[in-house]
Amino acid sequence: MEKQATIKDIARTLKISTSTVSRALRDTHDVKQDTRKAVLELAEQLNYQPNQLALHLLKKQTHTIGVIVPNLDFVISTMVKGIDEVALEAGYTVMVCQSNESYGREIVNTKRLMDSLVDGFIVSLSCDTMQVDHIKKIQDKKKPMVLFDRVTSSLNAPKVILDNEEAGFLATQHLIEQGYKRIAILSGPKKLELSNNRMEGYLKALKQNNIKVDKDLIVYCDFNQDYAYFATKELLAMKRRPDAIFAIADKMAIGAMLAIKEKKLNMPNDIGLVGMNNDPATKLVTPTISTVEMPAFELGKTAAKMFIEMMHSEKDMNDEVIVLRPKLIIRESSQKMLVSR
Secondary structure, three states, rough: OOOOOOHHHHHHHHOOOOHHHHHHHOOOOOOOOOHHHHHHHHHHHOOOOOOOHHHHHOOOOOOOOEEEEEEHHHHHHHHHHHHHHHHHHHEEEEEEEEOOHHHHHHHHHHHHHHHHOOOOEEOOOOOOOOOOOOHHHHHHOOOOOOEEEEOOOOOOOOEEEEOOOHHHHHHHHHHHOOOOOOOOEEEEEOOOOHHHHHHHHHHHHHHHOOOOOOOEEEEEEOOOOHHHHHHHHHOOOOOOOOOEEOOOOHHHHHHHHHHHHHHHOOOOOOOOOEEEEOHHHOOOOOOOOOOEEEHHHHHHHHHHHHHHHEEEEEOOOOEEEEEEEEEEEOOOOOOOOOOOO
């Protein structure tokens, strides 16, 4: 392999000091024009490439954003695409690490990205994260950080989120309007704020329509198709089974659909089903699954724009929260009657 040319090589050849070569390459005013010309010509001849890391360290910036996500499923990968688009336009590179829903792995990822000298972080927490000391260390080092999608109120940091309560309300209200009375919810982990907010929307819709809450119809699941499948089987085995199910993620809705089909129930006549996220799979199955769409790409772009603003602003943005609105998409799995929206 051919050895990479260095400043020392240029200095040795031209019989000048390395500091003179360095100043010539940076076009400082204290270097003679003929010396600068000789340095640039030899640098080109030797195919000299400056040490980018050293230059970045000199400027105290690497123009790299550390992005930590719980997984790279359809929704979150779409958010990451939004982050990357804005970052690229602003001259930043994105380094993505996934925690696989592990608190321990999230801590490791944070440390590795810090060691990689990223300029700051854009973070979506794992469902296993209860303590956030590792995230607070980012703030202690005065690095810009934005939380997105899965956030926590225990951190005073800028946030970009979906109105998850409204999402839960839209799904449940739609099922009520279609005539369903016993509506079950496949919720996420209890400790996840996102899950609890979607649950609040579900409960709000029941209350507004004078429907009594039945705790037997509230099931807490991991964001997992198999878990949702077995949970739905148990719901359908009840003496008074639900006549509709709201699954707070589409992968859970797919699991619920498999259990419903196995029971040979008809959707939407015997039972209704609504998911959330507008995963492409919801349009490919039969019947197609109603869902609540979140603007994932826009959410990622907004988080990146907020990060870039923090990088170039002196103002304290820790109290800023941007909330994006969800949209109900009605399909065959829940539509007993025509609805105009």
